[in-house]
Amino acid sequence: MIQTDSDSSRRVAYFYNRFIGKFQYGKEHPMKPKRIIMAHNLIVNYGLFRQMDVYLIREAQLQEIRKFHDPDYIIYLSQFMSQNKINFVKEYCSANNESVIPENLLEEFKLIIKWSQQQKIKTENSEFKVGDSPDNPTFSGLFSYCQLSSGASIDCAHSILTGQADIAINWSGGLHHAKKKEASGFCYINDIVLCILELLRVYVRVLYVDIDCHHGDGVEEAFYLTNRVMTLSFHQYGDDFYPGTGQLNSVGVGVGRYYSVNVPMKPGMSDEPYIEMFKKITSRVMQVYRPDCIVMQCGADSLSLDKLGGFNLSIKGHGACVQYMKSFGTPMILLGGGGYTISNVSRCWAYETGIALGQQIDQAIPSNDIYYDYYSPDYLLHFPIKQNVENRNKTEDLNKIVSTVYDYLSYIEN
């Protein structure tokens, strides 16, 4: 392993729970939570976990989720809490006198009981339509999956705020499309918004950077009216690419005007132009905005050969963006997101865990990995990107985007 930075002394908190990898959106669905286990196994087998503080992910409580989401929407979703858990709580409450139930669990348990009784009424003629689109199916334990994903992102915020970590990582988070009362784009609960809201209890300014191939619409919308969060998304745009928002001129509203930054690009972006765009824009953003903390969504569907995304980045190119944000020395939270060619997703996030630790991991995939066969035929960390891909972005178009973003940023008063 090669040391890549002088400041390897940075403490990294890593959040994981293997249950997350066990949930299934559906056999044909492109979102595969299993990639989180695969990434974790690489992280373990590369020996990275020994250099971090590893925390077990807990489920976010209903009250915590309520900091952003609509209570009726949460009640609606909580019907997909694992029935085991509801039964457990009911049995626990009837077996114990309420005063015997630990204080910290009491309120949560009461809510679960109350809501599990209410849900029947609430879900009849519900305005919420989870399960209607194949993008957001209902599945066994759906709500527990959301609670784990968001519990980890909230705890990432806590580990930064308490000074226990300089960089916190939750590869099971980054579900940037979820709205206040609507599931969309494979996302149900917005762990990123919950994480940022927690950071805003202490910090004045938080920068959100999103390199998922899709626009980070849910996070943008949540903070569209405020200047305490700057949202910055790089994404594929045009030809009905999902979700269709994130135009260059969506800049925010009211005091939030110019605090939403969008970098829409056509398919085919490769390392060199992408990294150049990324550095030109983030360097100016850091200079103008001077955030107290950075939350970075590292969606891996911007990699070459992704099943949904149309960009052509290598793992090194994707990782260079993470490395660059780290170089500012600002506390940082790294979250997952999209990524649909799952062997490349796990490679990418293992590599970026190494970046957080200032360690360059070996090119050879550790042969003891139980998912070793997924890395055939080369069994290497860095896969060859797709050849003969046309970058449909002209240099002059990209330069125009940079200069427009610079103009917008110049309107921000210091």
Ligand code: TV7
């Ligand atoms: C963060 N693209 C999420 C990205 C969300 C993209 C979409 C699919 C898709 C869904 C499937 C499926 C699929 C091969 C791909 C307009 C539609 C078209 C559903 C078939 N195969 C993230 C969401 C995007 C579901 N949605 O940013 C089950 O592709 O384009 C759309 C919407 C209507 C619904 N149909 C697709 O990366 C985590 N969905 C196979 C089975």
Ligand code: CA
């Ligand atoms: Ca994005």
Ligand code: ZN
């Ligand atoms: Zn995506």
